[in-house]
Amino acid sequence: MSKWNQRRISIDIESDYDPLTSIPMLEAGYIDEVKARQRITAAFDTQNCKNITIIDPYLLERDVKTILELFATQSERNITVITFLNKLKDGDAKSSDKVTTATIVKNIVDDLTKKGIFTSFEVIVTSFEFHDRFFFCTDEGKDGLLVSSGGSLSMFLTKYSGLVRITNRTFRRTLLQFIEHAKENGKLLSDYIVEWS
Amino acid sequence: MKNFEEMQVDVEAGRHVKPGSEFYMPPNENDRVSAFIDLIKYRAFASATRALDDQFLHDFNLLSVEQRAVLAGLDKLYLIPAALIADLAIKGVKQWISSPITILNEMASAIAISNGDINSVDKSDKSILYRYFVNSKIESKDAPSFSNEEFLQYTLNRLLTEERVIFTWIVQNLILLVEHAHMDPCLHCEFFIGLFEKSNYIQGELGVLFKVAISKTPSLFETLANARLSIDPFTKQTNFSLWLQDSAKFKYIATLRTIAGVVETDQVKKFDKKFELFNEMNKFDRGAL
Numbered sequence: 064m065s066k067w068n069q070r071r072i073s074i075d076i077e078s079d080y081d082p083l084t085s086i087p088m089l090e091a092g093y094i095d096e097v098k099a100r101q102r103i104t105a106a107f108d109t110q111n112c113k114n115i116t117i118i119d120p121y122l123l124e125r126d127v128k129t130i131l132e133l134f135a136t137q138s139e140r141n142i143t144v145i146t147f148l149n150k151l152k153d154g155d156a157k158s159s160d161k162v163t164t165a166t167i168v169k170n171i172v173d174d175l176t177k178k179g180i181f182t183s184f185e186v187i188v189t190s191f192e193f194h195d196r197f198f199f200c201t202d203e204g205k206d207g208l209l210v211s212s213g214g215s216l217s218m219f220l221t222k223y224s225g226l227v228r229i230t231n232r233t234f235r236r237t238l239l240q241f242i243e244h245a246k247e248n249g250k251l252l253s254d255y256i257v258e259w260s
Numbered sequence: 261m262k263n264f265e266e267m268q269v270d271v272e273a274g275r276h277v278k279p280g281s282e283f284y285m286p287p288n289e290n291d292r293v294s295a296f297i298d299l300i301k302y303r304a305f306a307s308a309t310r311a312l313d314d315q316f317l318h319d320f321n322l323l324s325v326e327q328r329a330v331l332a333g334l335d336k337l338y339l340i341p342a343a344l345i346a347d348l349a350i351k352g353v354k355q356w357i358s359s360p361i362t363i364l365n366e367m368a369s370a371i372a373i374s375n376g377d378i379n380s381v382d383k384s385d386k387s388i389l390y391r392y393f394v395n396s397k398i399e400s401k402d403a404p405s406f407s408n409e410e411f412l413q414y415t416l417n418r419l420l421t422e423e424r425v426i427f428t429w430i431v432q433n434l435i436l437l438v439e440h441a442h443m444d445p446c447l448h449c450e451f452f453i454g455l456f457e458k459s460n461y462i463q464g465e466l467g468v469l470f471k472v473a474i475s476k477t478p479s480l481f482e483t484l485a486n487a488r489l490s491i492d493p494f495t496k497q498t499n500f501s502l503w504l505q506d507s508a509k510f511k512y513i514a515t516l517r518t519i520a521g522v523v524e525t526d527q528v529k530k531f532d533k534k535f536e537l538f539n540e541m542n543k544f545d546r547g548a549l
Contacts, residue, residue: 097423104425105460105461108460108461108463108464109460109461109463109505111463111464123284124284124302124303124304124307125284125302127302128298128301128302131425131427132425135425135427135428135429136425136426136427136428137428137463137464137465138428138432138464138465139464150282163306167303167306167307170303171301171302171303174301178397178429179397180427180428180429
């Protein structure tokens, strides 16, 4: 095969490549999850996203650090996390354990708010279980960058978990509907703590 | 009740933890102070005391601070450090900040950094000051503490070379130092060009930082104008995403051209010509303009 043909083939392969639609650990030359995480940061920063919704049934103390690393690269951002506060091992029922997690997360989030790292950081605890994980830019007038993540924040981009960029508008509208549903049927962290402690 | 030696053996063997318990463990294993800062920030105390064996915790609380510090140094899971830090934080850091016991000194520094208590930090230790700089948003009254040239060289070099997220507050800290003349951009051209080349996009605080730096040191514009950018037609054909990214950076440099003090040198004229040519070549391209 001539060099030009080889080049053409490699361009064809590259032109279909999207770092946000991939199983990073399977990529040739994959370095580590830090590099993989930077893809998400870069995508949201490039579009100058200001309103970001993170949908993840699990949320642990350490996940706030991951959120910071992903999104504290630009100021004046409004972060909303929709979660069921699932625990890694046990407890899909509301338990005192979940309230403990909620209280710790609330303290960490209050600290961040006090320091003005994000304009707002809202955590909504849903009244129903859910499964899928997403990062969603809900800015108006932008193309609604939406990434589905195979893994939770706590195991982010490990264990061969994949990322998929979703461009389908019907699905984006459905997800906005889900966010509304979660807000209507969910509770802010502070209210959740009061109710269950 | 076990004696201190037995407790040390238990910690080394990991027997101080309840089997199957979940707890927060900081990721920075090579950097103890950063790990301690994470323990404080992410409230590791609660999960650590839940995870520690009840009898061990009881015995541990009867030990002196110095003995507890020895056990903390042995604990690879960071449960004992989490418990000890919480205790030191309540008692106040002043007495431990200059402790000859390294781990106590590091814990006290981590507490001071987390509390934004610059007066308690050992300012002669540039690595501690660096951790303060990357972990806190600096107030203007504290800015002089960061103006030491040796510290700046050390910090800027680490920011460029370390695999770390450049958080908004770090850039805000740099803006503050430049604005208040605690950092002369002229002496740190390498950092600015390095940061520019390292950043895939220039937006928000980063955009403000370069603007402020060029306002203070207009000659920096020439340095940025010489940055390596792939805005040629060949890259446009073969690696469009890189071309798009670099074109945005090139156009960002053009926005700095009108800053007062940017003199029309040969280099600047060359940039103007390049920008004109770039616009001409891509005038039908919506993505670039």
